[in-house]
Every structure is written in C-alpha cells, then in structure tokens.
Amino acid sequence: MRVIIDELRTPIVLAPMAGGPSTPELTAAVSRAGGLGVLAAGYLTVAATAERLAATRALDPGPFGVNLFVPGAATPADRYAGYLAELARDFPLGEARFDPDDWSAKLERLTADPVPLVSFTFGCPSAAEIERLHAAGSEIWVTITSVAEARIARDAGADVLVAQGAEAGGHRGTFADRAEDDVADPLTTLALVQLLTAAVDLPIVAAGGIATGAGVAAALAAGAAAAQLGTAFLDCPEAGTARVHRDALALDIPTMLTRAFTGRRARGLRNRFLLEHPDAPVAYPEIHYATGPLRAAARASGSADAVNLWAGQAHTLTSREPAADLVRRLSAETKSALEKALSRRIQCY
Template identity: 50%
Template structure:
C-alpha cells in the first residue's frame, strides 16, 4: 500500500512539477531536503530523459519525491486551424530567424506515456501525479500495488469525483489563479480558454464536499498565510510553483525569473498562444498579438511555437517567451529553495497561531493532519 502523503514530508508544502525545465532535480532535492515534497516534471521529456532525472535526483537526496506525467491527448480532427495559425506566425519566424516546425497531427500527443508508466512501475517512486486528465483504474491500481501514492490534478468537483472513482489517492485542486497550464480534463475547442474559472478557496470547498480523499491546493500561493487559508478551507497540503520559480535551483530561464518582479509585466492572462491549451502567463507582446487567434490544439501548437520561444530566449527577448506565472508573481522571492521552505513554514506557523490562538499550532501538526 502507498505511504500516506502526510508521512512523506515534514511540512505540508509541495513544489509544483513545472514542465519545460524549471522543475529540475536540483530544485526537487532542495525542497525535499528542507522537509517539503519536491517534484520532477516528466512532461516534454522522453522516457529515458525522465529516468535519467530520477537517477540524478536520487543521487542528491534520499528523501521522498514525486514525478508528474501528462495524460495522452487526442489527435487533431481538423488541422486547418493550426495551419492557419502557423501562417500567422510567419512574421515571428522571420523576426527571430527561426523556422517553424512542420505540423504533425499525431506528433507528441501521448508524450511517451506508456513508456514512462512502464519505467515507474518497474522502478517505483514515492508519488506520481497526473495532469490533463485522469488515468484508468488499471493504471492507478498498478501503482498502488508497487506502493506509489497517486495524485490527479483537477479543476472542478466533477473531475475530482472521477479521480476518486478511478482510485486516485489524492487530488491536486488547481484554482484559476495558478500559473502555467490549466489541468482541465477536457479542453473545450469552442472556448477561447480565457473564460472565468473557479478561485482556489471556493474550489477547495466544493471539492472537499464532493470527495473523501486528501486535497492538495494549488493556485497563487506565495506566502505561508495563504497556505494556512488553503489548509483551513479543507486542503491537506499546498502546492507552489511560481514561488519556487525564482529560486537559484530552478531551471527557469534567467529572463523568466527576472520578469516575475519586473514592473514591465503588470499582469497575467490565460492564453492559448504558446501551446494551444489555456495557460496563465505574464502578458507580453507574443501573448497579446497571437492569443486571440490561437486554436484549441494542444500539443500541436506547443510544437509549432517551441523553436520560436527558444529563439526569443536566445535573443534575450522576454516579449517572445512563454513566461508562465501565477497571479501572485510579484510576490516572488529570490531565496534558495530550502530557505524558502523554511520561511514559508515560519509564516504558516504565525498564521495558524493567529487563526487558532492557544491551540498549539505547528507546521508539523499541520502536515500530520
């Protein structure tokens, strides 16, 4: 049987598995060593690439950690909208002197899912989480047999119920405030992806009434006081991504880290511009110019824009990069990841003492609750 989540780490703090290079082994190790739960992001990596990062992380820490997988996505039924979008990006290709990838309606849609599952079953890790959908009961049961704790990321109470029914050990509840991709289980192609979602505290309450499995809260959490609020609302743990993005252990591009607190970037928006799936990032030129026209076609659009984003980063132009960030980005602190965990825990203890005067609040007690 999997080890309960509360026994895997000292504090109720989870480092979000940020795909694209930010959640590298150094970051996960630092968080786990400090008493939180570090995560690797297997998304966009080959199965062997994932395995090599797991080996590297195990060499850095003996503490528990997690690995996040992307669920397979449907192939494109109609490539026309993506072809039109590709033509619209011609100016970007010329500006950055970078060719746009040819469209492959089948390429990368499964993200090496089966091969990654096979590795994680053969050589188990303490926690595996899933984004963009819910695995089958057979997959979740297989992980349970090897002692792996499973988490499904959800954005609605209905998705949480489906995850519980399928056998997930916990759900990660993602509020609309969260940076990066919205982990909806079904992306509505009729929507522009920027419509109103549900705020984290309200969503925690809805999910808390709908399921009986533990809840990990995610979305805009940057301070220990916000973590305390999420735990008081019904969550067992809190997952932070943007807060760890600015740490030296993060693999995010330096331009991305600087942009989090740069006065030039005043707000975030949900957009399909970079990947074809709704994701929250700092509002820059690329997002503003192309967001209104990007089709619902993930991961095809991701592969189309990948070379452009890399070229923009190489040119030192943050206006052409995908600057994923949650709504609390201006509160980012450039602290080492381990020290950030310590600061968050201290803030959490103060907030809990204020919420429950005389009750003996401790972050350790919260982790065990």
C-alpha cells in the first residue's frame, strides 16, 4: 500500500511542535517545499484547531497532517500536591487539572472535515477510531518508542509508524509514562528503526536527533522511509518559537530528560529549573497546567532559567532560515550524503 511519504519530493517531515512553535505558516511552508508539514493540535480547543486548519489550507500547502494527543488518565492529587506546594513558594502557579484535550470533539471535527493524515502522540487510538478516520479518507500515523508499542499500533490499523528515539526534543511519545521505566535507557533513533524494520512490516518515519541531510540519509539507510525533524525548524521565521527559546538553541548546553515542567518526561536544554527539580512526579497534564503561569512569566521576561526549552540533542546545528530554504538545503544534503556513502569502497573479508 502506498502512503503519502511515497509521493513526497523529499523525505522530510515537520514534527508537530505543540505549545507555540507549530503554526499554519510553518506547516504550509514545509509542504509547499516538497516535504510534509504536520500541524500540532495539542493544547488547542477544537475551535482553535479548526481556525488553524482553515489558515493552513488558505496557504495552499498541498498534503499536510494534523497531530493529536491521545489522552491518558487523571492523576490523584496527592501524588503531586507536595511538588506543587514546593514550587508555589517561589513561582506563580495555575490550576492543576486533568484535561482530555478536546479529544472527542477533535476526532469528530477531523472525521467531518478530513485532512490527508492524522498523527497521534502519547498513545494509540482504538481500532474503531482509526477506522472512522480511515473511512473519512485520512492516513493514520502513530508515534511509538518501542517494538511493543509498534505492534499495538499496527494491530489497531496504523498506516505509518513514527519511531521516536531518545535524542528527540520535547515530550517522549511513550504510550505510558511510568517512573519505574526511568531506570532503563530509552532506545536511540537508529537502534529503534533497525529493530522496527526487523519486527513490523509498516513504513517508518525516523524522529530524534536528526538535524542535517547526513542525519536524514542515515535514517533512510537504516530502513526509514522518511525523517521527522522538529528542533531543526524551531528558529525558522515561520515558527512561533519564543525569543528566549530561539536564543538558547545555539548555545552549547547539554539536554536532559525531565518531568519538572509538565509531569511527563521530555527532553530540553538544562537550566536551573530542571536541575533543581530532578524528582518531579508523574502527573501529566496536571503539572503542565499548574506550571503554565510560571513558564509564561519566564518567556515574557526572557528568563531562560525558568522556561521549558525543549530541544533535541543536535540543537546546536539549528540555523535561522526560512522553512522552505531549510527543506531544500536538507534535501540537497541528503542526496549528497547518500551519494558519498555509496561511493566509498566497501570490502568484504
């Protein structure tokens, strides 16, 4: 079965970066340049999602996708109350609440007003939900971080797997975020792609730590059909990235996984807040909503020490250029890297 990535002029997919960076302009620019733009609908109401869909379509992008967050379950307040009480001594906080992110309404909207593809993060929709979207004409992508999750997505009817490696910036796309899993190292992108190609017969989009054409070429050589990049697009003028976030990308600062800002593991640049709260509890989206005001205040004041600077491990390779130019440059670099690799003499002993 042919899927959308088989028709792209270049195997480059825009990661759906919810919370600010994702915009209709960025999504459309990537698609118009021959890649595949994916619009983030996470944290948006269904009305706001519809507005962004209309704005994206008005830019005549060609095929593009929309990403939804699969809701989990509410967390008992006693698991995070102590952490928030500690934060409240130094920072303004909002209400800690569970929110299914307008899940049902967004599914209804995308069924009635379909897009070429719908991708999912934080879990896998049910087989019935996938079938509804299939019937409306949408292709289904599911973000996975392990072979076990890939098999669940395949059995539910997913068309494409987005293989998110440990290097990726932002939230981990695991189906379940469990503190007991922290003792195990998450799979890297290259390792995960190789394991998936041996275990699951579905197209794979590699995601995590890919910032150059050489990185895209490596993912393709490992068996991926395309590469998904997020951090690489954060400093594009079309992105809605905050100035404090843009300024930090070029700094040689290590990244780390943390739950400090949202209650769910995510990779960001190390700053004081991350380092001072290494034992934040598992409680998403409750902590995410509670820390909203402190993050907004930090962005407004330009304080890099108290804002979630989500970024992948290759963030220092990010450059400021229009998204279409970046897609074209990455495409040329990918072709060059593949040709260079093929030109090397490979001897068998």
